[in-house]
Amino acid sequence: MRKLAIIGIGLIKWGELWEKSMRQIAAEAVFKCLEDAGTDRIDTMTIGNMSGGLFNGQEHLSSLIPDHMGRKNIPAMRIESACASGGMAVRTACLEVASGFSDYAIAVGVEKMTDISGNEATYALATAADQDYEAFHGVTFPGLYAMMAKAHMDRYGTTREQLSSVVIKNHYNGSLNPNAQFPFKITGDQVLKSPMVSDPLRLLDCSPITDGAAAVMITTLEEAKKLKKQPVFISGIGHASDSIALSSRKDILKLEAVELSTNTALKMAGKSIKDIDFAEVHDCFSIAEIMILEALGVVAPGEGGKASSDGLTGLDGDFPVNPSGGLKSKGHPVGATGVAQICEAVTQLRGDAGERQLENIRTGLTQNMGGSAGSSVVHILEVI
Amino acid sequence: MRKLAIIGIGLIKWGELWEKSMRQIAAEAVFKCLEDAGTDRIDTMTIGNMSGGLFNGQEHLSSLIPDHMGRKNIPAMRIESACASGGMAVRTACLEVASGFSDYAIAVGVEKMTDISGNEATYALATAADQDYEAFHGVTFPGLYAMMAKAHMDRYGTTREQLSSVVIKNHYNGSLNPNAQFPFKITGDQVLKSPMVSDPLRLLDCSPITDGAAAVMITTLEEAKKLKKQPVFISGIGHASDSIALSSRKDILKLEAVELSTNTALKMAGKSIKDIDFAEVHDCFSIAEIMILEALGVVAPGEGGKASSDGLTGLDGDFPVNPSGGLKSKGHPVGATGVAQICEAVTQLRGDAGERQLENIRTGLTQNMGGSAGSSVVHILEVI
Numbered sequence: 119m120r121k122l123a124i125i126g127i128g129l130i131k132w133g134e135l136w137e138k139s140m141r142q143i144a145a146e147a148v149f150k151c152l153e154d155a156g157t158d159r160i161d162t163m164t165i166g167n168m169s170g171g172l173f174n175g176q177e178h179l180s181s182l183i184p185d186h187m188g189r190k191n192i193p194a195m196r197i198e199s200a201c202a203s204g205g206m207a208v209r210t211a212c213l214e215v216a217s218g219f220s221d222y223a224i225a226v227g228v229e230k231m232t233d234i235s236g237n238e239a240t241y242a243l244a245t246a247a248d249q250d251y252e253a254f255h256g257v258t259f260p261g262l263y264a265m266m267a268k269a270h271m272d273r274y275g276t277t278r279e280q281l282s283s284v285v286i287k288n289h290y291n292g293s294l295n296p297n298a299q300f301p302f303k304i305t306g307d308q309v310l311k312s313p314m315v316s317d318p319l320r321l322l323d324c325s326p327i328t329d330g331a332a333a334v335m336i337t338t339l340e341e342a343k344k345l346k347k348q349p350v351f352i353s354g355i356g357h358a359s360d361s362i363a364l365s366s367r368k369d370i371l372k373l374e375a376v377e378l379s380t381n382t383a384l385k386m387a388g389k390s391i392k393d394i395d396f397a398e399v400h401d402c403f404s405i406a407e408i409m410i411l412e413a414l415g416v417v418a419p420g421e422g423g424k425a426s427s428d429g430l431t432g433l434d435g436d437f438p439v440n441p442s443g444g445l446k447s448k449g450h451p452v453g454a455t456g457v458a459q460i461c462e463a464v465t466q467l468r469g470d471a472g473e474r475q476l477e478n479i480r481t482g483l484t485q486n487m488g489g490s491a492g493s494s495v496v497h498i499l500e501v502i
Numbered sequence: 503m504r505k506l507a508i509i510g511i512g513l514i515k516w517g518e519l520w521e522k523s524m525r526q527i528a529a530e531a532v533f534k535c536l537e538d539a540g541t542d543r544i545d546t547m548t549i550g551n552m553s554g555g556l557f558n559g560q561e562h563l564s565s566l567i568p569d570h571m572g573r574k575n576i577p578a579m580r581i582e583s584a585c586a587s588g589g590m591a592v593r594t595a596c597l598e599v600a601s602g603f604s605d606y607a608i609a610v611g612v613e614k615m616t617d618i619s620g621n622e623a624t625y626a627l628a629t630a631a632d633q634d635y636e637a638f639h640g641v642t643f644p645g646l647y648a649m650m651a652k653a654h655m656d657r658y659g660t661t662r663e664q665l666s667s668v669v670i671k672n673h674y675n676g677s678l679n680p681n682a683q684f685p686f687k688i689t690g691d692q693v694l695k696s697p698m699v700s701d702p703l704r705l706l707d708c709s710p711i712t713d714g715a716a717a718v719m720i721t722t723l724e725e726a727k728k729l730k731k732q733p734v735f736i737s738g739i740g741h742a743s744d745s746i747a748l749s750s751r752k753d754i755l756k757l758e759a760v761e762l763s764t765n766t767a768l769k770m771a772g773k774s775i776k777d778i779d780f781a782e783v784h785d786c787f788s789i790a791e792i793m794i795l796e797a798l799g800v801v802a803p804g805e806g807g808k809a810s811s812d813g814l815t816g817l818d819g820d821f822p823v824n825p826s827g828g829l830k831s832k833g834h835p836v837g838a839t840g841v842a843q844i845c846e847a848v849t850q851l852r853g854d855a856g857e858r859q860l861e862n863i864r865t866g867l868t869q870n871m872g873g874s875a876g877s878s879v880v881h882i883l884e885v886i
Contacts, residue, residue, distance in 0.1 A: 119602040139634065171555040171626070176633040178584040181746040181759075181876030190750075191762055193741045194877070195590045198580040200562040206579045210594065217601035218503040219739075242555070249560040250523065355603075357577045362565040366574075375565075378575055492565030493578070 119216045123342035123349035124499070125335050126155025127461040128226075132299045132330035132449040140174050140230035141186040143331040147454075148187060148226050151333035156345060161220035163194040166207030166227035167453035168488075170196075172242035173231055183226065200246030200488030201402065202357075203227065204332070204456025205495035209355050211336045221337055227457030228331040239327050243452070246489040248363035260324055260403070262364055262490045264316035267405035269371055271318065273420065276408065278318065280423030282309040284404040285322050285446060287432055292443020294474035299328050299449030323404040325444075330451030332458035339502075350464045353481075354389065354498030356382025362492040375494035376413035376487060383483070383496040391415040394498070395479040396437065396466065398459035400487045401444040407431075410485060411439070433474060441466060441474050456486030460497060467501045503600045507726035507733035508883070509719050510539025511845040512610075516683045516714035516833040524558050524614035525570040527715040531838075532571060532610050535717035540729060545604035547578040550591030550611035551837035552872075554580075556626035557615055567610065584630030584872030585786065586741075587611065588716070588840025589879035593739055595720045605721055611841030612715040623711050627836070630873040632747035644708055644787070646748050646874045648700035651789035653755055655702065657804065660792065662702065664807030666693040668788040669706050669830060671816055676827020678858035683712050683833030707788040709828075714835030716842035723886075734848045737865075738773065738882030740766025746876040759878035760797035760871060767867070767880040775799040778882070779863040780821065780850065782843035784871045785828040791815075794869060795823070817858060825850060825858050840870030844881060851885045 128151025135143060144165070152158050165183055170176040180194035197207040204227030211223035231239055244253040247262065270276045289304040304322055312321040342349035358378035364370050384390060391414055399414070401407035408422035416437055417425045425431065431439035442448050442462035445455060463482040465471045480501050487494040512535025519527060528549070536542050549567055554560040564578035581591040588611030595607035615623055628637040631646065654660045673688040688706055696705040726733035742762035748754050768774060775798055783798070785791035792806035800821055801809045809815065815823035826832050826846035829839060847866040849855050864885050871878040 169555045169561055171553045171629050172561075174633060175625075175629050175637065177553050177556075177582060177629040178631075178746060178873050178876055180583040180586075180590075181743050181873060182632065184743050185745045185747075185750065185876070190745045191742055191758060193763075193766075194583075194743050195594065195741070196582040198561060198582055199564040199578075202564075206564075210579065210597070213594070213597040213601050213603060216603065217597050219597060219600065241559075245555050245559050245561040247562075248566065249558060253559065357579070358575055359565050359568050359578050361569045361574045362562060363569075366569065374575060379577075382577075489562050489565060492562055492569070 120218060121339035122212050122215055122336055122352040123339045124352060124464050125337055125342045125345055125347060125349055126151045127464050128154060128333040129297050129458060129461050130331055131297050132328050132451060134232045135329040140176065140228055141182050143329060144183045144226050144228040145187045147331035147333040148224060151224060151335050155335040159222045160192050160224050161222045162214050163192050164207040164210040164225045165194060165196040166204035166457055167196055168198055168200055168203045168229060169242050169245065173234060199493045201452040202456055202486045202488035202493045202495050203453040205486030206357065208334060208457055208460055208497065209357060209495055212352060212355055215336050215338060221341060223336045224333055225457055226331060226333040227454035229451035229453040230329050231327045231451060232329050251363045260316040260319055263403040263405055264319045265364065266370055266409065267318050270405060273371065276423035280427045281323060281404040282306045283427040284401065284407045285309050288401060288440050288444040288446040291433060291441050291474055292447025295443045295448060298443045298447050299326060300447050319403055325402045325446050325450040328449030328451040330449055330454045332454045332461050334457055334460050348468055350467050351500045351502045352497060353500050354383035354387030356380060357495040359493050360491055362489060364490050373409055373413040373491040375491050376410055376485060379494040379496040380414050383498050387498040393481055394483045395481050396441060396476050397439050397483040397485060398442060398462050399439055399485045401440055401446050402450060407439065433476065438476050441471065441476055456495065459484040459486055463499045467499060504602060505723035506596050506599055506720055506736040507723045508736060508848050509721055509726045509729055509731060509733055510535045511848050512538060512717040513681050513842060513845050514715055515681050516712050516835060518616045519713040524560065524612055525566050527713060528567045528610050528612040529571045531715035531717040532608060535608060535719050539719040543606045544576050544608050545606045546598050547576050548591040548594040548609045549578060549580040550588035550841055551580055552582055552584055552587045552613060553626045553629060557618060583877045585836040586840055586870045586872035586877045586879050587837040589870030590741065592718060592841055592844055592881065593741060593879055596736060596739055599720050599722060605725060607720045608717055609841055610715060610717040611838035613835035613837040614713045615711045615835060616713050635747045644700040644703055647787040647789055648703045649748065650754055651702050654789060657755065660807035664811045665707060665788040666690045667811040668785065668791045669693050672785060672824050672828040672830040675817060675825050675858055676831025679827045679832060682827045682831050683710060684831050703787055709786045709830050709834040712833030712835040714833055714838045716838045716845050718841055718844050732852055734851050735884045735886045736881060737884050738767035738771030740764060741879040743877045744875055746873060748874050757793055757797040757875040759875050760794055760869060763878040763880040764798050767882050771882040777865055778867045779865050780825060780860050781823050781867040781869060782826060782846050783823055783869045785824055785830050786834060791823065817860065822860050825855065825860055840879065843868040843870055847883045851883060
């Protein structure tokens with residue numbers, strides 16, 4: 119298998135981008151990525167997008183996006199795995215290069231979520247759950263994650279303050295990220311006073327609805343070394359699935375897809391979680407980041423809340439998590455999220471993260487998941 | 503790059519399967535494929551599906567389908583490229599094995615289209631066109647292909663009878679295929695008397711709305727040779743895109759994505775179109791098969807109509823096309839179509855096609871496209 123490297127990243131400012139269309143923001147991220155990579159060569163393109171059909175009445179982005187870029191004949195495919203679509207698109211671009219089918223593969227993630235009503239967006243997002251056994255009966259994602267949060271508090275004594283510590287930390291990090299949708303700090307008091315969405319999750323426990331796009335360019339490590347810019351080596355990749363309905367799981371506090379995808383990626387990289395210096399993870403809700411810390415093996419089951427409130431995951435902690443601000447502050451355009459996580463990891467590894475730059479890092483991990491962790495994809499990135 | 507082979511196929515009877523759900527038919531096709539392959543090993547799964555979101559309120563099939571199979575932890579991804587989703591899913595399974603990420607990759611295509619109204623289905627299908635510049639203004643796919651048919655008749659003198667010859671031939675072939683949705687013969691008179699959908703295309707020029715699924719198992723050629731069943735070698739793969747809106751094309755009679763994907767696949771296989779013995783192609787409308795014959799290079803531009811009515815593409819013609827009955831008779835569950843084309847090519851190459859068996863064949867080509875050929879994917883299969 120050919121070794122893989124990232125040679126370019128492209129991110130735009132995320133938010134409610136009502137003046138721009140889905141195709142425009144995707145093309146902008148691609149052009150920024152090409153500029154960063156110092157090449158305009160694209161052999162193939164993968165597109166991470168959860169639901170252009172429901173959000174925009176637009177499937178077939180494999181034709182739409184190269185066309186709008188003025189590169190209509192680029193071979194392209196869209197990859198979907200709910201909110202893990204972006205990470206899966208990067209993984210597929212890796213397959214293109216690893217196999218030798220392509221030498222330069224670009225992955226772009228995009229979601230344009232704010233052009234429909236909140237109810238319509240909630241419906242669209244709920245299609246990541248089991249339609250027949252969950253969504254149809256009225257369960258939404260805040261509801262599913264609230265059940266996990268309640269169970270976590272009940273079994274492990276996780277507290278309201280521990281949930282809030284995730285929010286406070288991610289908004290602090292996001293306040294240092296100019297591309298974030300909500301680049302400002304939040305206090306614990308603000309979290310407590312925000313409206314209840316699904317007990318115990320309040321508005322500020324939830325990641326927002328966002329328009330956004332992000333892109334990364336993959337080539338072989340050999341090819342990357344010929345270029346001027348420091349390449350970032352992709353040493354591990356893993357993905358896995360779990361039952362789609364929460365009710366089908368023996369233990370709703372065990373994120374099997376996250377565990378399995380992490381183990382696969384670590385094995386490929388020849389590493390253990392102790393070798394990882396920092397992570398970008400899928401904090402779609404405050405409780406999610408706590409449970410992911412446990413699933414990654416950073417802390418034992420039940421200790422994620424305390425680790426968060428003790429500062430383990432802060433910018434100056436022993437295992438910084440979501441230096442970008444995470445989904446919570448940076449925003450969560452679902453198909454773009456997994457790609458943007460990799461953009462942040464590359465930015466950190468290059469030493470280009472400005473005020474939120476981590477010190478003494480060589481190895482980062484990104485973890486992106488769909489639904490209530492019905493799917494998960496992990497990448498391990500290294501400077502060499 | 504590792505060489506690839508198909509060791510199993512799985513097809514179910516297509517139609518209006520109201521008594522079954524999307525997850526059920528997908529799992530049935532997978533189980534048939536595993537039985538045919540003589541293994542239950544699945545390292546990874548790719549899923550071709552155009553619009554679970556709009557047809558079924560269900561995205562995230564990467565979690566849903568392995569889960570329903572009782573194999574919830576299988577790593578899976580959904581691939582979408584409108585009606586080319588199935589072929590792209592097979593191509594992605596090939597990437598998994600070619601790269602060495604997996605040894606046994608299964609591709610399953612599925613679409614459950616008949617559980618919503620005809621208007622809703624027409625809307626869902628139209629999301630394969632340009633929403634902003636085509637679909638929003640009321641254009642549907644019969645309309646887009648009717649424009650191509652009108653232009654073809656105008657420029658090349660293609661006749662109503664030539665269009666009908668495609669329909670008659672494909673329904674004849676489909677009458678010999680027990681899995682076809684409409685396994686019966688059609689006369690030219692029946693085509694002429696069928697309701698006008700979009701002039702000049704009548705109801706019987708159009709492929710139907712279908713519930714269906716299909717699966718194929720890919721492994722390395724080396725691994726395949728260890729098994730009892732005759733493997734089918736995948737010698738060429740190509741995919742390409744074109745502008746999504748018909749209005750953006752210099753020439754609406756030139757299917758660039760089909761030409762480019764065919765050329766890429768032929769080059770990889772080290773072959774020319776003259777080396778191909780038969781093809782399964784994307785006859786979503788009668789005019790499409792005629793134009794694809796030209797884009798493949800089987801006949802010169804403008805000669806597709808005459809070649810069809812002269813019998814070139816019949817079961818006993820020099821270049822048999824759609825021995826399965828094609829989308830027209832076999833049905834067109836959009837995400838499954840590209841996978842089923844490969845099932846038919848394998849069935850023919852194994853000599854298992856019963857009454858519709860072609861003689862003296864060693865090499866087949868499958869061509870699957872999305873929208874008005876905004877994307878296309880081609881596979882070349884050989885017995886060895």
